[in-house]
Amino acid sequence: MKLTDLSNNINEWFNGSGPLADIVVSSRIRLARNLAGHKFLSRCSNAEKFDILRKLKEVLMSLDLGDKVFYISVDKAPSLDRHLLVERHLISRNHAFGKGPRGAVIAQRESFTAMINEEDHLRLQVLKAGCQLSQCASQINHIDDMIEQKLEFAFSPRYGYLTACPTNLGTAIRASVMLHLPALKITGQIEKFFNAARDMNLAVRGLFGEGTEAASDLYQLSNQVTLGVSESAVVTEFESTIIPEIVEYEKAARNQLLSKQPDLLDDKISRAMALLQNARLISSQEALFLLSHLRLGINMHKNMGASTPAIKRLCSLRDSRETQKDSELSIATINWLFMLTLPAHLQLNYGKPLDPTHRDALRAQIIRSALNG
Amino acid sequence: MQCQICNKNEATIHLTEIADGVRTEMHLCELCAHEQGIAIKTNIPINELLSSLLAVQPADDQLSGHSDKGLSCPHCGFTLDQFRKEALLGCPYDYEVFEKSLLPLIEKAHNGKTTHCGKFPSRVPQDARKQVELLNLRQQLETAVQSEDYELAAKIRDKISAIEKRDAVC
Numbered sequence: 001m002k003l004t005d006l007s008n009n010i011n012e013w014f015n016g017s018g019p020l021a022d023i024v025v026s027s028r029i030r031l032a033r034n035l036a037g038h039k040f041l042s043r044c045s046n047a048e049k050f051d052i053l054r055k056l057k058e059v060l061m062s063l064d065l066g067d068k069v070f071y072i073s074v075d076k077a078p079s080l081d082r083h084l085l086v087e088r089h090l091i092s093r094n095h096a097f098g099k100g101p102r103g104a105v106i107a108q109r110e111s112f113t114a115m116i117n118e119e120d121h122l123r124l125q126v127l128k129a130g131c132q133l134s135q136c137a138s139q140i141n142h143i144d145d146m147i148e149q150k151l152e153f154a155f156s157p158r159y160g161y162l163t164a165c166p167t168n169l170g171t172a173i174r175a176s177v178m179l180h181l182p183a184l185k186i187t188g189q190i191e192k193f194f195n196a197a198r199d200m201n202l203a204v205r206g207l208f209g210e211g212t213e214a215a216s217d218l219y220q221l222s223n224q225v226t227l228g229v230s231e232s233a234v235v236t237e238f239e240s241t242i243i244p245e246i247v248e249y250e251k252a253a254r255n256q257l258l259s260k261q262p263d264l265l266d267d268k269i270s271r272a273m274a275l276l277q278n279a280r281l282i283s284s285q286e287a288l289f290l291l292s293h294l295r296l297g298i299n300m301h302k303n304m305g306a307s308t309p310a311i312k313r314l315c316s317l318r319d320s321r322e323t324q325k326d327s328e329l330s331i332a333t334i335n336w337l338f339m340l341t342l343p344a345h346l347q348l349n350y351g352k353p354l355d356p357t358h359r360d361a362l363r364a365q366i367i368r369s370a371l372n373g
Numbered sequence: 374m375q376c377q378i379c380n381k382n383e384a385t386i387h388l389t390e391i392a393d394g395v396r397t398e399m400h401l402c403e404l405c406a407h408e409q410g411i412a413i414k415t416n417i418p419i420n421e422l423l424s425s426l427l428a429v430q431p432a433d434d435q436l437s438g439h440s441d442k443g444l445s446c447p448h449c450g451f452t453l454d455q456f457r458k459e460a461l462l463g464c465p466y467d468y469e470v471f472e473k474s475l476l477p478l479i480e481k482a483h484n485g486k487t488t489h490c491g492k493f494p495s496r497v498p499q500d501a502r503k504q505v506e507l508l509n510l511r512q513q514l515e516t517a518v519q520s521e522d523y524e525l526a527a528k529i530r531d532k533i534s535a536i537e538k539r540d541a542v543c
Contacts, residue, residue, distance in 0.1 A: 041461075170483065227488070
């Protein structure tokens with residue numbers, strides 16, 4: 001398995017499918033675990049870290065996960081490969097650029113990753129398209145059970161799974177959803193979302209951490225409390241309270257745009273189309289910002305039957321990707337452009353490192369050719 | 374409530390200043406607050422949050438009449454001072470060793486909760502003695518390697534694998 005096999009394709013969890021996918025782009029569950037009888041990583045020598053890595057790698061590679069898995073020595077991987085894994089949300093930035101022996105076991109369809117020696121000895125992650133937290137939870141629980149058949153994790157009946165940072169203690173579960181909220185942003189109501197998140201004790205981050213939210217209108221929402229609340233209670237709260245509430249806010253904002261501010265909506269979509277179809281140089285941030293408006297237009301057409309002049313023009317564009325040839329421009333293609341024009345993806349597909357200006361030119365060219373047929 | 378400066382956007386930042394006994398309040402939108410040079414961090418990194426919570430710990434220690442200050446974990450050598458700097462613990466036993474200092478912090482981080490509720494591993498590590506023994510042996514191994522006593526290191530390594538093999542589950 002080569003990383004270039006990944007870099008030219010869209011991840012399964014980002015293909016625009018799944019329940020409520022027009023707003024809930026993807027669902028993810030992470031679990032943190034540490035091997036019993038070992039120190040936490042901050043106190044481990046490289047020899048002990050290597051020992052932990054060897055044990056976990058051996059067990060993880062032997063599991064039947066229903067998909068082929070491959071292993072990457074993160075500490076030895078070239079910088080561009082590490083950036084690619086971060087862009088695809090397969091490993092965290094800390095894991096990519098941390099210290100000491102560490103690795104990742106990744107399922108080929110990218111719905112499962114295990115980071116070894118990140119902040120804890122083991123961080124398991126299951127990712128799925130759309131609103132599928134329950135499915136993520138049951139899959140990750142099954143994987144965790146399989147590992148526990150072979151290895152002992154640090155656990156105390158009082159505090160649950162013991163983690164290097166006390167904020168992850170207990171279930172050590174981090175459930176998160178990636179939400180696309182462009183209408184709340186355009187209508188100036190994004191504060192509603194921030195307030196709701198704060199009231200419900202949830203953390204909000206941008207697509208790639210802090211500061212990136214403005215660019216793509218994509219927000220990651222995750223639980224913070226991991227002690228004293230069961231895994232199923234965390235997931236149920238997301239599915240029955242949190243997600244429906246925020247989806248309603250965004251839907252109301254989309255309706256408001258359509259019924260009261262169609263010119264504002266059309267302006268955003270028309271500007272995005274004009275720039276993306278004509279620009280010669282485009283930064284990653286600008287591309288994310290503009291593609292977000294195209295995604296909004298296509299989803300409003302698909303799910304609400306919206307047909308303003310700009311949406312009609314947008315939906316008359318033909319999809320130029322091989323697999324989608326001659327069908328309507330799809331969300332999968334917008335997401336594909338979104339992922340493929342990120343810096344590490346661009347450079348790996350090009351075959352060598354590029355300076356920022358050349359990247360901007362190549363990005364603009366890829367987008368132009370996708371949107372002009 | 375509208376922003377006091379632009380009278381347009383909703384005020385989401387509320388400041389209360391008390392100077393010379395006079396209380397003044399300001400209600401601003403994010404944009405105007407930014408223009409006024411008021412920096413608002415919407416997402417405080419968790420490490421910063423932990424450090425700030427820990428900074429108030431000594432007062433709590435004094436109140437409850439005990440102190441973990443100067444204490445170091447017998448299994449990993451970790452101290453509370455290191456935790457203040459790094460916000461990460463040294464080994465699973467630190468939760469026991471520094472329990473009194475960590476408990477208020479755990480309570481704050483988890484909305485008042487202090488007891489696990491949720492998944493129990495199918496095999497809860499019963500043999501705490503074995504875990505402690507392994508931790509201690511690994512600590513001794515490190516010291517032996519550092520002092521280049523490779524003969525002792527080899528012996529300790531054999532001991533570790535013997536314990537691990539004895540209890541290996543297939």
